[in-house]
Amino acid sequence: MNRNWKRWVAQSAVGPWARRLHGTMARWAGRAAGADKSRDYDLQTLAVMRRVLTQDANCVDVGCHEGSMLREMLRLAPRGRHFAFEPLPGHFAGLQRTFARYPNVQLHGCALSETAGSATFQHVVSNPAYSGLRRRRYDSPDERVEQIVVRTERLDDVVPRDMPLHFVKVDVEGAELQVFRGAVATLRAHRPVVVFEHGLGGADYYGTRPGDVHDLLAGDCGLRLFVMADWLAHGGPALGREAFCEQFSSGRDYYFMAAP
Template sequence: MAEPIPVDRLNEWYDELTVEIIGRVCAPDSGCLDIGAGGGEILSHMRRAAPRGRHFAVEPLPHYAEGLRRDFPGVTVWQAAAAATEGRDSFVHVVSNPGYSGLRRRPYDRADETLVEIAVDTVRLDDVVPADARVDLVKVDVEGGEVGALRGAAELLRRESPVVVFEHGGDHAMRDYGTTSDDLWALLVDDLGYTIHTLAGWLAAEPGLDRAAFAEELRTQWYFVAARGPVSARTPEE
């Protein structure tokens, strides 16, 4: 039986698995969409795996969006938050821990986080990603706003069937968005025909989780893969 990953190494482990998934999914001309791109750490791996592809990134924090445009000149960057509707909304910038920033305040690990509320544009990805764009891989890291972001991209998901790597911290992170894990399951599995896996499970070509197994995994995991079609279809040698 494999040794459990130490808690202080979990994020690093998730990143390593995500990079491996990118390598499995992407061909040199694949297209990728990074929702909540931050400083571009995952986007850089997408570009490396698919150097001839057409890539897109969504990032609401101005300094990060400016950095993405500077560092990735071939990538289309929207300085906005992905949501179910287009418009303007307040956004909680967690200055002391930017990775926790999101459209709604959520429970934080520390009580003394420094918060600044700013106004941002919101976009429906179905409205802005060109209909002729190839999208093979989507990464979602939006701190509880997964359902809104994916509802706004539902037609893209139906059309392109990309593999979706998403962070999901469970109902406590979604509470202020008015959504639950059941809503996420209903959207991805019931409406869009995806199966949900742990990152390691998808890489090992294991079957998808059922609803009860997903709920159980949420006790210890917060990154998952949603996929349609064959599991782990590409291998590193292909």
Template sequence: MAVFLTLVMQLLKSVIRDTPLEPVARRVYRSLAFTDQNAIYDRQTIQVLKHHLKDDSVCIDIGTHRGEILLEMMTIAPRGRHFAFEPIAHLAASLRRRFPQTHIYELALSHRCGEIEFQYVVNDPGYSGIQRRIYHLPEPQIQTIVVQTNRLDNIIPPDVPVSFIKIDIEGAEYLAMCGGVETIKRNRPIIVFEAGKESTSCYGINPEQIFDFLENECQLRVSTMKRWLQGESSFSRKQFCEHFNQALDYYFIAYPSS
């Protein structure tokens, strides 16, 4: 994929620049680059799971989609309890069929309970979320549906020792964290989460809020998965904000200091 992206950029520079095809070519390039980076983050997430989980670890998958990461959680921690959250009805139904031993909730986790309008992207459901975001799609087909919302703290029993949480809900990750603040503070799990200007900022959330919540409220350090896997130091507040604002990364890890 990296070689193909390089060829696309060379073609853009040499042939298409300043022609009517340039905007289309740039959209294609951004879409392919985004897909390639997602695959890298998925591989890093699996490495974190293998490094951190025991065979009986408790995991939470928020924004389960089709269950790719949930499957890895269950494979690495087969004796653990697993909780999965997916608000799109047909995806949640499919997850129940595939993972009957897992707690599947047809919910959009947030900082409050009730019903809310939800932006379902028909031609790429992985982009779906409570708010519209910047899409790496030429023509996103969006349907507004109504889904149930709840707080993670209302669902996870206090005596369940949560070890790992993955949150990928297209910009609403901070809201889900706020709705699970007691669960996070009680367990201090590793959290792998998405956060970026093209999604998070559409909710009016800035990187300072995320960093301060995790570092000060939850006593968790923040970094990238790559840095964590290599044993490098965590981010300062300034470093995290730079990575967020400059789009150097859009997937991060929060973890306890010991």
């Protein structure tokens, strides 16, 4: 009966409307599931920070957005030095207002990359968290995107070489490898804990392969890669190159951590 009803609807005058409604509901369900997973990753990131940060730990927030993680860095490491990077002018102005009273916070209104200079940046006005250096497919087909020009810097050129670095958060909508390439000297010297997003729908628009990220972090910088939930539960296991690539291609996880 149910199958016959579906066939009748599909062949009737309301068929096109029903298909559009079904597509819209599926997108809403997908967004809700994605939002739940993002909340889980945020909670896991906070749990990692609580475990590894001391009162005087030094941190970097790449893709600071509205500053929620920077606030936690300040709360958990009030005597540390903290560097935050946010290229969207409106968000950067908000960060300046919020964190102006903290002398140990250094804000930078730029995007981090592998070269210093300037670049065209895709400002997703309708959903700023999706903004990045490359335009990509978004969850909604009618997102409003404006192109702006932003300054780019290398982390190696900004963070003092003699300052120990303990924690780095990277959320840059696909440009992770470019950020890491501009930070190799810093990551290799200090081997901080790094929490980063890396998944399909973002990194693939930069021509990035997950093996390249694994090779840089594990091979060049001496870090081990983990699924955060596994590390928090029992310290591992570390992801080898093949396992990390499989995580990326399957979409099972898209937030990871690297640690000594």
